[in-house]
Structures are given as C-alpha cells and as structure tokens.
Amino acid sequence: MRCExxxxxxxxxxxxxxxxxxxxxxxxLALSGIDCLYHVTIGDNRQRMQDTIQQAxxxxxxxxxxxxxxxxxxxxxxxxxxxxxxxGLTRDDEIADRIRHRFESRxxxxxxxxxxxxxxPDGGFTIxxxxxTAPGLICPVGDKVIYAVPGVPxxxxxxxxxxxLPDMKKRSxxxxxxxxxxxxxxxxxxxxxxxxxxxxxxxxxxxxxxxxAFQASGIEGLKVRLTVKEVSEEAASEALAKExxxxxxxxxxxxxxxxxxxxxxxVLNLLRQRNLTIAIAESVTGGMVSARLTAIPGSSDVxxxxxxxxxxxxxxxxxxxxxxxxxxxxxARAMAEGVREALKADVGISTTGVAGPSEQEGQPxxxxxxxxxxxxxxxxxSTQLPGDRARVREYGVIxxxxxxxxxxxxxxxxxxxxxxxx
Amino acid sequence: MRCExxxxxxxxxxxxxxxxxxxxxxxxLALSGIDCLYHVTIGDNRQRMQDTIQQAxxxxxxxxxxxxxxxxxxxxxxxxxxxxxxxGLTRDDEIADRIRHRFESRxxxxxxxxxxxxxxPDGGFTIxxxxxTAPGLICPVGDKVIYAVPGVPxxxxxxxxxxxLPDMKKRSxxxxxxxxxxxxxxxxxxxxxxxxxxxxxxxxxxxxxxxxAFQASGIEGLKVRLTVKEVSEEAASEALAKExxxxxxxxxxxxxxxxxxxxxxxVLNLLRQRNLTIAIAESVTGGMVSARLTAIPGSSDVxxxxxxxxxxxxxxxxxxxxxxxxxxxxxARAMAEGVREALKADVGISTTGVAGPSEQEGQPxxxxxxxxxxxxxxxxxSTQLPGDRARVREYGVIxxxxxxxxxxxxxxxxxxxxxxxx
Numbered sequence: 001m002r003c004e005x006x007x008x009x010x011x012x013x014x015x016x017x018x019x020x021x022x023x024x025x026x027x028x029l030a031l032s033g034i035d036c037l038y039h040v041t042i043g044d045n046r047q048r049m050q051d052t053i054q055q056a057x058x059x060x061x062x063x064x065x066x067x068x069x070x071x072x073x074x075x076x077x078x079x080x081x082x083x084x085x086x087x088g089l090t091r092d093d094e095i096a097d098r099i100r101h102r103f104e105s106r107x108x109x110x111x112x113x114x115x116x117x118x119x120x121p122d123g124g125f126t127i128x129x130x131x132x133t134a135p136g137l138i139c140p141v142g143d144k145v146i147y148a149v150p151g152v153p154x155x156x157x158x159x160x161x162x163x164x165l166p167d168m169k170k171r172s173x174x175x176x177x178x179x180x181x182x183x184x185x186x187x188x189x190x191x192x193x194x195x196x197x198x199x200x201x202x203x204x205x206x207x208x209x210x211x212x213a214f215q216a217s218g219i220e221g222l223k224v225r226l227t228v229k230e231v232s233e234e235a236a237s238e239a240l241a242k243e244x245x246x247x248x249x250x251x252x253x254x255x256x257x258x259x260x261x262x263x264x265x266x267v268l269n270l271l272r273q274r275n276l277t278i279a280i281a282e283s284v285t286g287g288m289v290s291a292r293l294t295a296i297p298g299s300s301d302v303x304x305x306x307x308x309x310x311x312x313x314x315x316x317x318x319x320x321x322x323x324x325x326x327x328x329x330x331x332a333r334a335m336a337e338g339v340r341e342a343l344k345a346d347v348g349i350s351t352t353g354v355a356g357p358s359e360q361e362g363q364p365x366x367x368x369x370x371x372x373x374x375x376x377x378x379x380x381x382s383t384q385l386p387g388d389r390a391r392v393r394e395y396g397v398i399x400x401x402x403x404x405x406x407x408x409x410x411x412x413x414x415x416x417x418x419x420x421x422x
Numbered sequence: 423m424r425c426e427x428x429x430x431x432x433x434x435x436x437x438x439x440x441x442x443x444x445x446x447x448x449x450x451l452a453l454s455g456i457d458c459l460y461h462v463t464i465g466d467n468r469q470r471m472q473d474t475i476q477q478a479x480x481x482x483x484x485x486x487x488x489x490x491x492x493x494x495x496x497x498x499x500x501x502x503x504x505x506x507x508x509x510g511l512t513r514d515d516e517i518a519d520r521i522r523h524r525f526e527s528r529x530x531x532x533x534x535x536x537x538x539x540x541x542x543p544d545g546g547f548t549i550x551x552x553x554x555t556a557p558g559l560i561c562p563v564g565d566k567v568i569y570a571v572p573g574v575p576x577x578x579x580x581x582x583x584x585x586x587l588p589d590m591k592k593r594s595x596x597x598x599x600x601x602x603x604x605x606x607x608x609x610x611x612x613x614x615x616x617x618x619x620x621x622x623x624x625x626x627x628x629x630x631x632x633x634x635a636f637q638a639s640g641i642e643g644l645k646v647r648l649t650v651k652e653v654s655e656e657a658a659s660e661a662l663a664k665e666x667x668x669x670x671x672x673x674x675x676x677x678x679x680x681x682x683x684x685x686x687x688x689v690l691n692l693l694r695q696r697n698l699t700i701a702i703a704e705s706v707t708g709g710m711v712s713a714r715l716t717a718i719p720g721s722s723d724v725x726x727x728x729x730x731x732x733x734x735x736x737x738x739x740x741x742x743x744x745x746x747x748x749x750x751x752x753x754a755r756a757m758a759e760g761v762r763e764a765l766k767a768d769v770g771i772s773t774t775g776v777a778g779p780s781e782q783e784g785q786p787x788x789x790x791x792x793x794x795x796x797x798x799x800x801x802x803x804s805t806q807l808p809g810d811r812a813r814v815r816e817y818g819v820i821x822x823x824x825x826x827x828x829x830x831x832x833x834x835x836x837x838x839x840x841x842x843x844x
Contacts, residue, residue, distance in 0.1 A: 011637055013458055015449030016647065018442050022463065026437030036435055037470060039463035041444065048459060072616050072636065073623075106788075106808055111613045152638075154810075213438075280730070286716025287709035290730040294708025297779050297811060305732040308702070308712040314727040314765055318740075343736055357719050389719060 001172030002035050004056040008067035008077055009151055010043035021066055021156055032165050033178050033229070034062075044068055049080040057084070057144050062168055064160075067151030069134040071114040077148055081139050082121035084146070089119040092135075095126060099133050127163045131155045138167065145171065179236040180227040181244055184261065185254040186402045190214050190222055196251055197224075210243040219292075219394040221256065221263060256405060263401045264292045264299075270408050271302040276346040278404075280306035281319055281339035283326065284353035284368055285396045292397060304343040309335065315352075318342060326352055327363045329380035332371030336380075340373045348373040349404050351396050355389045366392050370400045372407050379407070423594030424457045426478040430489035430499055431573055432465035443488055443578055454587050455600045455651065456484075466496040475506050475568065483566055484590055486582075489573030491556040493536040499570050503561050504543035506568070511541040514557075517548055521555050549585045553577045560589065567593065601658040602649040603666060606683065607676040608824045612636050612644055618673055619646075632665040641714075641816040643678065643685060678827060685823045686714050686721075692830050693724040693769065700826075701765035702728035703741055703757035705748065706775035706790055707818045714819060726765040731757065737774075740764060748774055749785045751802035754793030758802075762795045770795040771826050773818050777811045788814050792822045794829050801829070 005025055012019050022039045029036045038056065042048045049068070056063040068077030082089050096118035103110035117134050120126060127136030127149070136159040137148040147164045149156045185193065193214060201212050215223040226243050230236035248255060257266045271278055280289050280303075290306040293299050307318055315321040319338030321331055332350050340348025353368030354360045366385045372378070381403050385395040406412065427447055434441050444461045451458045460478065464470045471490070478485040490499030504511050518540035525532035539556050542548060549558030549571070558581040559570040569589075571581045590596075607615065615636060623634050637645040648665050652658035670677060679688045693700055702711050702725075712728040715721050729740055737743040741760030743753055754772050762770025775790030776782045788807045794800070803825050807817040828834065 011635065011647075012445070013448050013461060014452045015445035015447065016637065018440060018445040019461075020440050023434070023437035023440040026435050028437075030436045037465065037467075038474075039435060039441075039461075041461035043459065045459075052460075071613050074635075106806060108611070111617050113616070114613055215438075282709075282712075285713075286721075287704075287712025287728060287730065290704075290709030290732075291707075291713045294730070294732060295812065295815070299708075300732055303732050305736040306709060306730040308709065308716070308728040308730065310712075310716060310722055310725050310727040311765075317766075318729075318764065342740065343733075344739075390717065393717070 001062060001168060001174070002037060002060040003029065003062040003064060003168065004038045004040070004060040005036055006049075006052055006056060006063060006065045007039070007041045007151070008044060008049060008065060009041070010045075010074075012041045012067075013043050021151065021153060024153070024157065025064065025066075025160060028160060028165060031178055031180055031227070032169060033174050033176055034165075034168055034172065044074040044076060046076055046080060046083075049076070050083055053080065053084050053146065057141060057146070061144055061172070063144075063146045064164065065146060065148045066156055069117065069136070069148060069150050071111075071117055071133070073113075075116070078116075078119055078121065078137070081124070081137065081146055081148060085121050085123060085139055085141055087122040090122055091115070092118045092120045092126065095120070095130075095135050098130065102133055127159045129159050129162050131158050136163070138163075176229055176231060177233050177236040178227065178229045179233075179240050180225055181240055182259050183224040183226065183244070183247060183251075183255045184221045184257045184263075185224060185251065186221045186256055186263065186398055187254045188222070188251070190216055193222065193224065193251055193254070197247065200246060200250060210239065212247070218391070219398050221398060224251070224255075256402060262296075263398050263405070264296055267401050267405050267408075268293060268296055268299055268302055270405060271347070274408065276408075277302055277304050278347045278349065279304045279339045279343035279345035281315075281335035281348065281350040281371075282306060282308050283310060283315070283335070283351060284355050285351045285393050285400070286310060288393055288397050289349075289351065289400060292401075304345045307339050307342065325361050327354055327361045327367060327369065328352070329369045329371075329382055332369035332380040333373070333378050334371075336371035336373040337378055346374075347404070347408075349400060351400050353385075353392070353396060355392045355396075357389060365389075368392065368396045368399065370396075370403045372404055374407055377407070423484060423590060423596065424459060424482040425451065425484040425486060425590065426460045426462070426482040427451075427458055428471075428474055428478060428485060428487045429461070429463045429573065430466060430471060430487060431463070434463045434489075435465050443573065443575055446575070446579065447486065447488075447582060450582060450587060452600055452602075454591060455596050455598045456587075456590055456594070466490055466498065468498055468502060471498070471502045472505055475502065479506070479563060479566055479568070483594070484569065485567070486569045486571065486586065488571050488578055491539065491558070491570060491572050493533070493539055493555070495535075497538075500538075500541055500543065500559070503546070503559065503568055503570060507543050507545060507561060507563055509544040512544055513537065514540045514542045514548065517542070517552075517557050520552065524555055549581050551581050551584050553580050558585070560585075598651050598653055599655050599658040600649065600651045601655075601662050602647055603662055604681050605646040605648065605666065605669065605673075605677045606643045606679045606685070607646060607673065608643045608678055608685065608820055609676045610644070610673070612638050615644065615646065615673055615676070619669065622668060622672060632661065634669070640813070641820050643820060646673070646677075678824060684718075685820050685827070686718055689823050689827050689830075690715060690718060690721055690724055692827060696830065698768040698830075699724050699726050700769045700771065701726045701761045701767035703737075703761035703770065703772040703793075704728060704730050705732060705737070705757070705773060706777050707773045707815050707822070708732060710815055710819045711771075711773065711822055714823075726767045729761050729764065747783050749776055749783045749789060749791065750774070751791045751793075751804055754791035754802040755795070755800050756793075758793035758795040759800055768796075769826070769830075771822060773822050775807075775814070775818060777814045777818075779811060787811075790814065790818045790821065792818075792825045794826055796829055799829070
C-alpha cells in the first residue's frame with residue numbers, strides 16, 4: 001500500500017510551527033510496513049486542498065490529511081473532502097451531542113460554530129477515538145481512502161495509532177510483521193556506541209536479520225532501535241528478543257530502559273520496589289527533576305517532594321548548606337543530605353552547577369555537580385555538560401537520575417561527558 | 423512571485439529527521455514577501471524528483487530544492503535538474519579545485535566521487551556562498567528558476583539568506599514588505615476569541631488590511647497573529663500598530679505579551695520592575711512552574727526558589743498548612759503564605775489540585791486551586807482544567823502565572839475555564 005501525507009495549515013507554510021507530525025507519522029508508517037512517498041504541506045485554501053488531495057488519491061492508495069478540522073471559518077477540510085467525494089455533508093447528531101457534552105461537563109459555554117465539527121461527508125465514517133472536540137474521518141473513495149485527523153499532535157497520534165494504522169493494514173492485507181524495540185541508553189556517546197556495535201552491525205548487514213539505528217534524544221537519552229521484519233508476530237518477537245540479547249551483551253551497561261520506559265519511570269520503579277522515598281534539592285535544574293518525576297502517575301508513592309534552592313540563601317537556610325561557594329561537590333552533597341532530612345525521605349538527591357549563559361563562581365558553563373544521600377553513603381559526581389542553557393539543564397536532569405539509578409543498583413556511575421566521582 | 427519548496431531525502435519521509443528547514447524557510451520567505459504555497463518532501467528517487475520539480479515549475483515562478491547535492495550515488499539532484507532543463511552537466515574546474523582544496527586544507531584524503539559535486543547543469547550558475555563541499559545552484563528555466571541548496575541546515579541557511587532571497591526579490595521586483603506580530607493571550611478559548619473578533623475579521627476581509635489567525639499553543643497560551651503587507655517598511659509598521667490597537671480594543675484583557683515574550687518572561691519582568699522577589703509552592707504542578715521560570719537567564723534576580731510539597735506532610739511540615747484536606751482553596755492560600763515566609767520572598771504563589779489519572783479527596787481530575795500571597799492579599803483562584811495529566815499540569819502552570827500577573831497589575835483574574843475567586 002502506498003500512502004501520502006498532506007498537512008493543512010498556513011501556519012506550517014509560514015514556519016510558525018514545525019511540521020513534527022510528518023516525522024512522527026513517517027516513522028509509524030515505516031514501522032507498519034506502509035510506504036509513504038510524499039509529504040505535502042499546503043495552506044487553508046479550498047482549491048489547492050482539493051487539487052492536492054485529488055492528485056494524492058490518483059497516485060497513492062491512501063491519503064492522510066491532518067489539520068483544518070476545527071470549529072473556525074478557515075477549517076474547511078470536511079467540506080473539501082466532501083467535494084472530492086462529490087457528496088454533501090450531514091450533521092451527525094451523536095457527535096454533536098458529544099461536543100455539547102464535552103463543553104457542558106467542563107461548565108464552559110459552547111459557541112454554535114463548534115457544531116460544524118459534527119458535519120460528516122456522506123459515505124464517510126468518524127474515527128471512534130475523539131480526544132478533542134474534532135472527530136477524525138475515514139472517507140472511502142472507490143477502492144481508495146482518505147483519512148482526516150486533527151493537526152493537534154496528541155489528538156492526531158491517538159487516532160493514527162488506534163484507528164488509522166490498523167485500518168490501513170487491514171485494507172492492504174499486510175501480513176509481514178515489523179517489530180522494533182528501543183533500548184534507551186545513557187553514559188556513552190553516539191559514536192562510542194556506534195564503535196562498540198560496528199562488528200555486530202557488519203554481521204547483520206552480511207547475514208540479514210535486524211537493523212540497528214541510533215537516535216540522540218536529549219533528555220530521553222540516546223536511543224538504539226532494533227527493527228526486524230518477519231512473516232509472523234511470533235517470528236518477529238523471537239528475532240527481536242534474540243537481537244536484544246546480542247546487543248545487551250555488548251552495550252548492556254549503558255541501557256537503562258526499553259520502549260516506553262523513561263529514566264524517570266525506571267528510577268521511580270527501583271525506589272518503589274525497595275520501599276524507598278526520595279526528595280530532591282535542585283539548583284541548576286531549577287525544578288526540572290521534580291517536574292519530570294511528578295509527570296508520572298503514581299509518583300506520589302515514592303516522591304515526597306523537593307526544594308528548589310535557586311538563591312544561595314535558600315541553600316543555607318533550608319538545606320543546611322554551609323555558607324560559601326555553591327558550585328561545588330561539597331555543596332551537592334550537603335544539599336542531598338539537607339533535603340533528605342528536611343523532607344524526611346530515605347534518599348536525597350541534588351544538582352548544583354552553571355547553566356549559563358555566563359559563568360558563576362569562576363566555573364564555566366556546563367559545570368554540574370550531582371549529589372546523593374542514601375543510607376550511609378553521601379556522594380557527589382561532577383560532570384562537564386555540553387550545549388546551551390537548555391541542554392545543560394536537560395542533560396543535568398538525566399545525568400542525576402542515572403547517577404541515582406546506578407547508586408541504588410550498587411553500581412558505579414558512568415557519564416558520556418568528562419566526569420569523576422568525589 | 424510564487425515559490426515552492428521541495429525537500430529531498432528518504433530520511434525525512436521515514437521520520438528519522440524532522441524537516442525543520444521547511445519552517446525556517448517558510449518564515450524567511452514570508453518575511454521577504456514571497457508567497458510559498460507548497461512544501462513537498464520526497465525521497466531520493468529520480469522519477470518522483472523530476473515529476474515534482476516539473477509540477478512545481480508549472481504552478482510556481484521559482485522552486486527551491488534542498489538536499490541530494492552530496493557526493494554519494496543517491497545524491498542525484500544535479501542530474502535531475504539537468505534533465506528538467508533538458509541540458510547536460512559540465513564539470514566546473516574552479517569548483518572542483520575548491521573541493522580538492524577543502525580536503526587538502528583539513529589534511530583529509532578526498533575520494534574521487536566528491537568531484538561529482540562540481541558538475542553543473544549547462545546554463546546554470548553556482549551560488550557563491552559555499553560553506554560545505556556542495557555548491558548550491560541557480561538554474562534558470564525560461565522565465566522561471568530552480569534553486570538547489572544542500573539539506574544541511576547551516577549550509578542551506580547561509581545560501582538562502584545571502585544569495586537566494588536577494589536573487590528572488592530582484593527577479594520578482596518585490597518592493598512590498600510583510601510584517602507580523604503575535605499577541606499572546608490567556609483566559610479565553612479559541613472559539614471565544616474568534617467570536618469576539620468576528621466583526622473585525624469580516625471588516626478586514628471586505629476592506630483589506632491585516633489578516634488575523636489563531637494558534638492554540640498549550641503552555642505558551644493562545645496566539646493571535648496579525649499580518650500586514652505594505653509598500654514599505656514604514657507603512658507596514660504603521661498598519662501593524664494600527665491593527666494591534668484595534669484588536670487590543672476588543673480582546674486586550676486577555677493579551678499578556680507579544681512576539682518573543684512568554685508568560686514566564688512577562689511575570690519575571692513585572693516582578694523585576696517592582697523589585698519584588700518570588701517563591702513558589704507546588705503540588706499538582708510538581709516543579710514545573712519553577713522549572714519554566716528558571717529556564718529564563720537572569721531569573722535568579724527575582725526567583726528565590728520553591729518547595730515542591732508533593733506529599734501532604736511536606737505541606738504541613740514545611741509550609742505550615744493546617745492538617746486536613748489539601749485540594750482546597752484554603753490549602754492553596756496557606757501554601758502561598760507558607761512558601762513566602764520559608765523562603766523570605768515578597769510574593770508567594772502556589773498550586774494544588776488533581777492532575778489525574780484518578781480523583782483525589784473526592785475532587786475530579788482537572789480541579790486546580792491557585793494561591794497568591796502578596797502584601798496583605800492572600801487569595802486563591804479555583805479552576806477546572808481540561809485534558810489529561812500532562813495538559814492539566816501545563817494549563818495549571820500558565821493559569822497560575824497569569825493569575826500572578828493580573829494580581830501584580832491589580833486586576834481581576836480571568837480564566838478560559840470555569841473559575842471563581844475565593
């Protein structure tokens with residue numbers, strides 16, 4: 001099956017937003033074994049939308065259109081699809097009720113134009129998943145099909161994953177199964193991992209089997225993706241498990257999780273398993289570590305809370321840090337002990353450092369000290385992180401959590417950057 | 423002049439990289455007054471490249487192609503453009519020398535295929551700027567033109583800025599200037615703003631002038647973009663200022679900033695101007711408010727820090743919240759007072775609520791109470807936020823900061839969701 005992706009939105013053409021939906025969708029289609037040969041972006045213009053959808057239908061089997069499904073005047077995707085199908089639009093009362101109910105349940109007044117979203121091209125169907133107020137559409141045109149989804153990423157992703165991809169696979173009779181697993185790593189650079197895996201990748205190139213790809217993902221770590229294509233679900237699972245073992249044998253020390261796991265979820269689970277509570281003292285990361293951990297439902301089991309000791313006097317007053325310089329391993333250790341005590345937690349952890357743009361206490365931008373107080377151990381790790389303010393803070397977060405993970409596991413910490421333990 | 427952007431690269435279709443070049447280029451073209459009606463992404467495939475370039479030439483005056491100019495076998499943009507022009511390729515000795523020299527000067531061995539990059543379609547010219555080893559191309563086709571630039575962002579950007587845009591403007595005799603301004607709002611829904619501005623937009627539609635567009639941007643607020651096209655820089659600035667005044671007359675209460683300003687930067691600036699320091703107590707937002715504020719360089723001037731009082735006992739112990747239920751306006755007020763005192767700040771602010779996935783203390787997901795302690799005023803605002811855990815937290819952050827902004831300005835708070843002040 002050949003498909004084509006059309007993103008609707010003048011704001012995309014004008015560069016007001018980056019079309020990150022295209023990359024996400026491209027990846028999902030590839031992982032489903034569906035070829036996507038064109039991504040086209042056009043503005044909210046009736047004629048151009050119609051021409052582009054028609055051309056796509058002509059040269060592909062399926063067309064995914066995103067955007068233009070909202071309640072406002074310039075949202076005309078529904079009308080254009082009806083024109084392409086040469087049919088009218090009929091208001092779907094059930095959808096209209098869902099939209100009304102959504103407003104009512106939030107105590108919000110609904111303006112009438114919202115009900116335009118319930119107008120469905122005749123012969124089309126709505127996508128059952130409807131996380132927002134705009135329903136998605138499945139509109140058959142002869143033996144081809146147009147899918148319409150909202151441009152809002154989380155709405156689009158839910159509809160694509162739960163409805164559009166399964167529908168496309170069914171229509172195209174795809175039987176080969178592509179499966180992939182992401183091994184998430186921290187503590188080694190991309191070229192470092194590439195070197196370690198060179199031999200394995202050469203072997204796979206020659207003998208077939210999985211493919212291995214790297215993807216640096218900032219605060220998410222460095223991802224190693226294994227992908228296999230097999231004749232059945234079972235064969236794919238087996239091949240993937242086998243390849244994962246081979247890769248773990250080589251780079252296992254750096255792998256902290258797989259697939260949907262994040263450094264945060266892994267650390268929270270480790271703590272939960274051991275019945276430990278944690279408290280966080282943050283300076284350079286300014287609340288980001290707490291924010292990441294509390295993003296996970298159920299984190300309240302183990303996370304007592306934290307102190308964002310941005311001003312030095314907050315470190316002295318609330319965390320019992322001795323007066324003096326604060327960009328030091330000593331300060332990181334004192335912060336970790338201080339927050340553990342103040343919040344009566346089992347584990348205290350901390351960050352202090354220089355995010356930039358300018359140096360502090362004579363320390364260069366990127367200097368970050370991480371602290372942990374855990375049982376009798378009070379330790380710090382110092383590292384020099386690359387990048388601008390945002391990146392230093394992001395890398396600081398994942399570096400701290402990896403440090404905590406390894407310490408809880410009783411292992412030595414490793415860092416992809418110059419680091420040493422104090 | 424109408425132009426079209428074609429990005430070449432299978433890795434873009436597969437989602438291995440995000441096509442951020444398209445957004446950058448779209449913005450540059452808009453700011454230069456050049457209409458760009460299509461962005462197309464295709465793989466490194468000769469036939470599809472040829473078809474797509476030909477179609478673009480047919481419906482536009484200029485085509486910008488990025489990618490496929492490298493030294494490897496699958497880099498075929500040069501050949502395809504020559505085919506479209508129906509000419510041959512001739513090696514440019516001067517360019518070949520520049521490529522050779524670049525390798526020599528870095529002490530690297532050059533493989534012969536690198537010289538393919540010096541093959542220029544007959545009748546075409548090279549772009550003088552050449553930050554990498556791939557020269558860009560200007561290839562006239564009748565009274566139209568194809569530009570080819572590398573896909574590497576910094577190479578592309580240099581060639582576009584220094585050569586392609588000036589060349590396009592010259593060819594098209596453009597003298598008009600496009601300017602836009604983003605008004606950032608919070609406190610009203612998109613359809614609500616749309617309705618308020620309906621009359622103004624109808625007037626502009628009929629009488630010409632600015633265009634108005636909306637863009638919901640989560641934690642960034644709801645953006646209203648005004649765009650004008652005028653004969654000179656001066657006329658554009660004037661028209662934009664006039665339109666901004668007209669729009670502010672209608673929705674001014676909801677506008678918190680413009681263009682590069684964020685809710686965080688606006689609040690920090692308000693505090694800085696008044697010589698006030700702030701401290702934050704977070705429960706439902708779990709550190710996100712602190713993290714957002716500390717993302718801004720120089721926030722340490724006004725931000726003392728915060729306490730993430732995730733567990734109830736942290737609220738009781740560190741913030742002096744009376745024992746009892748914590749998802750209440752009373753708790754929000756006590757938290758704001760408590761953190762102001764503990765961190766010796768001028769202003770204390772707080773969040774408490776239910777992010778989900780399940781209810782808490784009998785309160786539904788989305789219940790959020792915001793607190794502020796400022797001078798003699800200790801107030802709370804209660805709101806019911808829509809969406810999942812991530813969105814409730816994001817909306818909680820911007821709602822709190824907007825509440826703080828309005829209170830510092832001595833105005834009443836408004837919320838796009840059901841809200842009331844206690």
